[in-house]
Amino acid sequence: MTRMVPVLLLFQILTISPSRAYRFGLGIFDITGPAADVNMMGYARLGQNTHGIHTRLFSRAFLIQEDGPSPSTVLFINLDVGMISQLLKTQVVMELQKRYGGVFKYSNVLLTATHTHSGPGGYFQYFLYSVTSLGFVKQNFDAMVTGIIKSVEIAKSNMMNGKIYVAKGDIQNASINRSPASYERNPTEERKKYQSNVDTQMVLLKFVNSSGHPVGMLNWFAVHATSMNMTNTLISSDNKGLAALMFEERLNGHRNVGQGPFVGAFAQANEGDVSPNIQGPICIDTGRPCDYVHGTCNGRTQNCIAFGPGQDMFESTKIIAQRQYEKAWELFEVAKEEISGSISFAHQFVDMTEMKVKYGGHNRSTCKPAMGYSFAAGTMDGPGDFDFVQGTKSTNPFWNVIRDMIKRPSGELERCHAPKPILLATGELNRPLEWQPAVVETQVLRIGTFLIVALPGEFTTMSGRRIRNAVTQVVRRETGYWPRIKGSSEYHVVLAGLSNVYTSYVATPEEYELQRYEGASTIYGPLTLPAYVDQFQRLTTALMKGTQLPPGPTPPYLMDHLFSGLPPVLFDAAPFGFKFGDVIAPPKSIYTQVYLESAGPIRLAIGSQRSGDQVAPEKLEGLLLPRDVPNSVLRSRQISHIPPPSLFQGDHGSVPSNMLTTAHFLFTLSDEPISLAL
Structure with a gap:
């Protein structure tokens, strides 16, 4: 063992490659869709349609490559949207390849969402996520794709030499766990390793050009973008988008929003059970606490509501945004640890309906997708309708009749998902389209000593921690990075939530057992997380070894099969004497x-x-x-x-x-x- 120590140290030093330089470009462009009559994506409520604008939505692109004749390239795009659809990722890659050939592909392009619940929907190909939007909304989809491509074009036209620095810090007053009863099902010894039942750490990258001038910032912090509640009808980027606007305004000055040279993005992480409504849930009819497990007041979810720190949703959005912005600025000013090393990526499509997993001493498998009863109960951020409650482990004869009119789940599906009582057998439905994805995109990007894990859904706090720990273990094993060499660069692993494709939630097997909202929405069954842990370990191993994995099965591209039930605008006109785009009442220079x-x-x-x-x-x-x-x-x-x-x-x-x-x-x-x- 003593003889191995010098070998491990040498291997680690060679792996880090501190002398490698970077080129990067940053771009931002508007992706705001229709501000009237389009259902919002997030709370899944019919009737919550866009009716104006609170803040505009943006695509922020970070194009990073090695400085050399044949540079390896990665593209990270942060979007002010609810989640990323496979259709959107596929279309963006296709459009980029039309313009730039083979520079961009599935494997080195990562699309991630801030998870605002106040943006227009209708950009999915899987049916379940298009029900409330009445199908496909081409106007919104085109606005998103066009804006994303424009942001990449801007980034590519502004490539520069520079350095990237990293910093970390905690935010203690911007998030709470909205399913503590589920979190407490995780092993006690595991929970003792952490000070909180949410991840409070923000990880930040600072981009500085060759002149030493900061040109960009990108951070990750886990919190739902649900400060704007389900009564809102104004398009809004919510707390993360507002924090980005605050940060950019500070660096760009009083320019038009989204048009300054500095680009700052607040990206999402493992926010599955994390809420910005930090006052917590309360029964709005009695003022008493909600039921701890079921999230009810007198047996119903509708009066169990969580509130943010402000007097209303606008102020709560601003406060949670301000707290993220202030921590980001603090880290931005102290970021001194330079990221160094080669750029690479690992990517694979996998069929999540038949992943083999060894768990609990037995060889088992994941399941075809299905949604549980508690999915319909909603959460304290946005409760559901009817008499559904969280923590439901049994079926209801009335709802079973309604369910069976759509599709009665097979016995095999029920056994695979147990103890989840199935409300929607989505994996056994393919009319009018597939209801939820079977093929899922998995990806890890590496920028020197910095790894970005693309999570294809909403991972709970502990689920994300297990993924991050599993990836970190592989890095240490493959690099000999244990313990840390004094003076060497540290490896950092961040989780980019809601990336590339949306697959609802991922709870731990222990959290799944309680069948609160997050567990009921874990669509591939109780072993979903263990399957992802295995998969991201395989990806990271290939990444660190420099080997290629098979591409895996190709996801469907259903553009030609999409339909829209959104009624057309029959008549619209500007006021008499004006045309669209005219300023009717210009602002005054002075107000009282x-x-x-x-x-x-x-x-x-x-x-x-x-x-x-x-x-x-x-x-x-x-x-x-x-x-x-x-x-x-x-x-x-x-x-x-x-x-x-x-x-x-x-x-x-x-x-x-x-x-x-x-x-x-x-x-x-x-x-x-x-x-x-x-």
């Missing part, structure tokens, strides 16, 4: 700003010309105003976020006599925007 200081009750009478949008002032964003002011109303949609802290603590606008009140919000008085500070 009103300040008011008060140590006692505040009385305001504010009128609006549009009674349809009026709300009583005492209900305004938690700002309590006197009820005795007659006909006092305000347009709620015109109000921006009240930045914390809001000091209105007393009833009906009163505050302690020794405290001056300061708060800030915007409203519209007779259609003229006014900034009012109280």
Whole structure:
């Protein structure tokens, strides 16, 4: 063993290759789809259709290659969308190959989603994910593909020599576990290794050009983009997209959004059971805690709702975005560890319906896809309808009749998925199209000492940790990297959630047993995660050895079979005297700003010309105003976020006599925007 130590040390030093330089290009382009009448992708609610814009959606491309005559290239694209569809990945690769030949392929292009639940849907080829969007929405799909390609074109036209630095840090107040009862099913000894039931670490890359000027930033942090709740109808990039806009504005100055030279992306990780609604769930009818296992209030899920830190969803979005932005900026300023080494990638399509797994001392297999009863119960971020509850392990005769009208699951499927009671036998359905994927894309990118694992779905906290640990073990085994050599570069493994193809959730086998939402939505059965662990170990082994794996089965391309049930726009017209694109009411150069200081009750009478949008002032964003002011109303949609802290603590606008009140919000008085500070 003593003789092996110098060999291992030499192998590790040669593997790291610290002298290798990089070239990279960064690009951003708008991918915002139809802002009216298209169902939003995320909460799966009929009727939650786009009706305006909160923030625009963007594609942010990071093209990285070695500096040399035959450079190895990887392309990481972060999208402000709900998830990546196989159709989208396939179409993007096809379009890139039309323009650039064999430079880009499935294996070196990674598409990942921020998981906003407030973007237009209809860009999937698998039927289950297109039900609420009434099928394929070509206008949205084309906007996405066009914007993605444009972002890559910009990145490719701006290639430069430079360095990449990495930094890590924790965010303690931006996420909670929304299924702690499931998480606690994991082994005690495993849970003791971690300080929290969510991953609080942010990992950040800083891109600096040859002149030492920062040109880009990319980070990963696990939290759902569900600060904007299921009542929202405005297109929004949610907390991650807003954090990116904040970061880019700081580096680009007051340019038009999405048009500055600096590109900053906030990417997703293992967010499957992680919520930004950090106040946690509560029964909104009683104020009491929800049932811990079933997520119910008096036996129903509809009143068990989790809330963010703000007074409303807009402020909560801003607060969670701000906390990610602030940590990213902190890491950006201290990032000193340089990434070095060769660029490579490993990729393979696998049939996840028949993966062989040795688990619990037995040789077993994954299953054809199926969704459990608790899938229909939803979560505390967005509860479902009817009488479905989380943690359901038995069927219901009424719902079985409805289910069987679609497709009665086979006995084999029921046995494979046990203890999941099957609500939708998606793997045995192929009309009008396949309902969920069988062939899944798996991928690992390597940028020197930095590995990016593309997770094809929503992995829970512990599922992600097991993947990351498995990949890290392979890296250490293949490089002799144990223990760390003093002064050498450290290997980093990050998880890119919701990448390349969407396969719903991946819970651990232990979490699966409880059959809460995440377990019920683990579509390939209880051994889904062990199968992925084995697969990502195979990929990483090939990556580190420099060997090629067989490409695997090709996923279907169903573009020619897609259909749309979305009603067409029968009539649309600009106001008289204007055409589309005209500015009807240009902004004024100066607006009136009103300040008011008060140590006692505040009385305001504010009128609006549009009674349809009026709300009583005492209900305004938690700002309590006197009820005795007659006909006092305000347009709620015109109000921006009240930045914390809001000091209105007393009833009906009163505050302690020794405290001056300061708060800030915007409203519209007779259609003229006014900034009012109280």
